[in-house]
Amino acid sequence: MARTTIDLDPAILRELRRRGQREGKSMGQVASEVLAKALVEPQTSDAPAFEWLSLDLGRPFVDLEDKEAVRSFLDDRS
Template sequence: MARTTLDLDEAVLRQLKARRARENKPLGVIASELLARALVDEPQAPGELVWVSQPMRAKVDLDDRDALWAVLDAD
């Protein structure tokens, strides 16, 4: 495991130490687990929206009155 130095807020460090006491794990392991979880839960950027469309036409000849009534009367 790589080593590094972090400047932590005092309140955060107190919470990490309390967790270390509860879980009986090294401070670095607890910090690493929490950071890994936070990075995985990071919201992902939404993907590109692809708009699909096609030309629309009447499904019946609107000038043909009989055909129009046949469609309207169909159940």
Template sequence: MARTTVDLDASILKELKRRSASEGKTLGRLISELVAPALKDNGANRPEEPLDWAAQPMKARVPLEDKDAVYAALHAQ
């Protein structure tokens, strides 16, 4: 089995340790068992959520024919 380091929230690590002790499994074995189904699923069983796309017409904030106004807008801080 490969070894690695993973940063987990303290509350998640605490629960994983509690659960591994109660199930008599190593922490690595428990994490592998919990993660494997999520990787296998790959999102195939998740319901598709519709994309809520919002669009608004855009317009220039300065008169584009006024080169000084365009320059000022581009170089404003």
């Protein structure tokens, strides 16, 4: 098995040690199992899929291709 060094959040390190003691495994074995499982499982989310909302806002007040006209329009509104 390959060896590596990773920086872990202290809470994660405590949980890995706790699980290792509970399961009679080394912290490295537990970390390897958790990582392997996380990398194999598809990513799922309970959040609804994002959808863009597209509405017809009508005709623009200014020619959007003309940057000076846009700048002037915005300056007049402020």
